[in-house]
Amino acid sequence: MIALSEDFKMLVSQLPDLDLEAYLKAVEEPLPECVRLNTLKFREEDVKEFMSRRGWRLEPLAWVRHGYRVLEAPVTNLGDSIEHMLGLIYIQGPVSMLPVEVLDVRAGDRCLDLCAAPGSKSTQMAQLVGLDGVVVANDVSSKRVKALSFNLQRWGAVNSIVTLTDGRLFSRWAAGLFYRVLVDAPCSSLGVVSKDWSVLKRYRYNHSRRLQPLQAALLESGYRCLKPGGVIVYSTCTIHPLENEAVISRFLERHPEARLEEVRPAGLRWRRPLEEFGGERFSPEVEKCFKCYPYDNGGEGFFIAKIRRE
Amino acid sequence: MARIMGRDSFSTLSRFLRVNDLPSQLVFTEKGKKVRCVTHTALETATRLKGVVTMGVYAAKKMGEDYYLSIEGSQLLGPYLEGGVVEVSMNEAENWMRGAPIERSGLESGIAVVKMGWLFLGSGRVSRDGRIYPLIPKERMISHRNGKG
Numbered sequence: 001m002i003a004l005s006e007d008f009k010m011l012v013s014q015l016p017d018l019d020l021e022a023y024l025k026a027v028e029e030p031l032p033e034c035v036r037l038n039t040l041k042f043r044e045e046d047v048k049e050f051m052s053r054r055g056w057r058l059e060p061l062a063w064v065r066h067g068y069r070v071l072e073a074p075v076t077n078l079g080d081s082i083e084h085m086l087g088l089i090y091i092q093g094p095v096s097m098l099p100v101e102v103l104d105v106r107a108g109d110r111c112l113d114l115c116a117a118p119g120s121k122s123t124q125m126a127q128l129v130g131l132d133g134v135v136v137a138n139d140v141s142s143k144r145v146k147a148l149s150f151n152l153q154r155w156g157a158v159n160s161i162v163t164l165t166d167g168r169l170f171s172r173w174a175a176g177l178f179y180r181v182l183v184d185a186p187c188s189s190l191g192v193v194s195k196d197w198s199v200l201k202r203y204r205y206n207h208s209r210r211l212q213p214l215q216a217a218l219l220e221s222g223y224r225c226l227k228p229g230g231v232i233v234y235s236t237c238t239i240h241p242l243e244n245e246a247v248i249s250r251f252l253e254r255h256p257e258a259r260l261e262e263v264r265p266a267g268l269r270w271r272r273p274l275e276e277f278g279g280e281r282f283s284p285e286v287e288k289c290f291k292c293y294p295y296d297n298g299g300e301g302f303f304i305a306k307i308r309r310e
Numbered sequence: 311m312a313r314i315m316g317r318d319s320f321s322t323l324s325r326f327l328r329v330n331d332l333p334s335q336l337v338f339t340e341k342g343k344k345v346r347c348v349t350h351t352a353l354e355t356a357t358r359l360k361g362v363v364t365m366g367v368y369a370a371k372k373m374g375e376d377y378y379l380s381i382e383g384s385q386l387l388g389p390y391l392e393g394g395v396v397e398v399s400m401n402e403a404e405n406w407m408r409g410a411p412i413e414r415s416g417l418e419s420g421i422a423v424v425k426m427g428w429l430f431l432g433s434g435r436v437s438r439d440g441r442i443y444p445l446i447p448k449e450r451m452i453s454h455r456n457g458k459g
């Protein structure tokens with residue numbers, strides 16, 4: 001039995017579209033094993049051929065380039081494979097690969113990953129921008145920055161820079177510097193509890209309430225780092241509307257010039273974001289965001305907003 | 311401060327390196343014994359940022375008169391090496407990744423780069439007994455019991 005905190009039960013009662021039984025059933029299952037192949041250091045065909053010779057069976061994911069579901073592997077622990085150690089693959093949740101795909105990163109782009117550790121999405125950006133682009137991978141935690149540097153090293157990201165700063169201040173020195181910015185914000189993680197059920201027992205409403213101003217400030221700072229015409233993606237792996245719909249709705253109120261773009265990926269089930277929560281009515285624009293619960297795709301629950309700076 | 315190495319001095323990384331064929335976007339920087347590889351664009355962007363911890367990847371380290379290449383250094387430079395590379399089998403590659411030496415005869419002592427087909431696996435120290443000992447950090451090695459079953 002998965003234990004739930006009172007605050008989590010309260011949240012569930014406020015989410016008209018959440019099926020608790022399906023949610024709990026989904027999070028009891030481990031996340032499906034998925035990998036991204038490294039096209040920065042190698043040719044995808046070579047990597048695939050090498051892996052197939054060693055007994056891997058992969059199935060492409062429809063919503064992300066270079067992403068695959070692992071059907072069979074020569075090792076029990078993917079992290080203990082030669083492919084992982086030599087940087088041929090990055091082990092990553094299937095839906096977690098979506099935000100960078102939505103960001104529409106192009107070869108040669110100068111990109112910022114404002115909350116980057118441990119680097120799943122920075123490595124993905126690095127392979128898409130190629131040798132003529134650059135990825136700035138920032139995080140505020142010096143401990144997590146070590147893992148970030150390690151993963152960028154393993155990925156061979158010669159086109160990356162790791163910075164250790166508070167993302168809320170980043171626009172003070174980097175305003176207007178980037179074409180693409182990702183804010184994969186710190187959150188209550190209620191969409192990825194398969195990794196750790198105790199999240200549901202420990203969850204307090206106060207977590208979300210305290211995270212919200214931080215998330216809003218990170219989004220604001222990231223937005224200021226954009227060049228006109230540039231794109232920012234805001235994502236979380238939680239299901240709490242206060243950290244998702246509310247952050248975006250309030251941002252749009254402050255920025256009438258910002259344009260929200262629709263996120264409707266092929267091959268993934270999504271649901272409409274809420275129109276209101278806790279007495280707060282959200283901007284009708286928020287409907288364009290992507291939202292899914294863990295049971296929608298047998299993967300992580302995620303929220304993704306794509307905003308263009310006009 | 312890291313020092314940017316001139317193109318001419320890249321050849322110090324390996325006397326076998328075809329320097330002129332390397333992708334033009336790459337620059338090497340040297341600080342103490344360590345050499346990093348980074349793109350021009352990243353180097354230029356970093357001058358506009360605060361809190362920079364690292365740029366690009368760690369590619370090589372000086373050991374005596376020679377440089378040995380990190381796994382990424384071997385993967386970046388390997389395709390442009392005209393010698394000093396040892397080809398291994400899948401079995402040998404797996405053992406190498408567990409930290410075991412490779413047996414080869416007739417090698418000069420110094421540094422050798424190891425590869426299996428197109429895949430470079432880092433470099434090692436060639437000892438007098440003709441074995442190549444991997445210079446791979448522990449956290450990049452696979453465990454002894456990996457595999458299914």
Ligand SMILES: C[S@@+](CC[C@H](N)C(=O)[O-])C[C@H]1O[C@@H](n2cnc3c(N)ncnc32)[C@H](O)[C@@H]1O
Pocket residue numbers: 114115116117118119120121122138139140141144165166167168184185186187
């Ligand atoms: C959801 S995780 C990011 C995961 C990462 N994008 C990935 O895909 O590997 C959120 C990160 O935000 C970082 N963070 C929290 N507060 C921050 C701040 N003020 N500035 C920058 N990063 C922050 C945390 O240290 C954490 O690593």
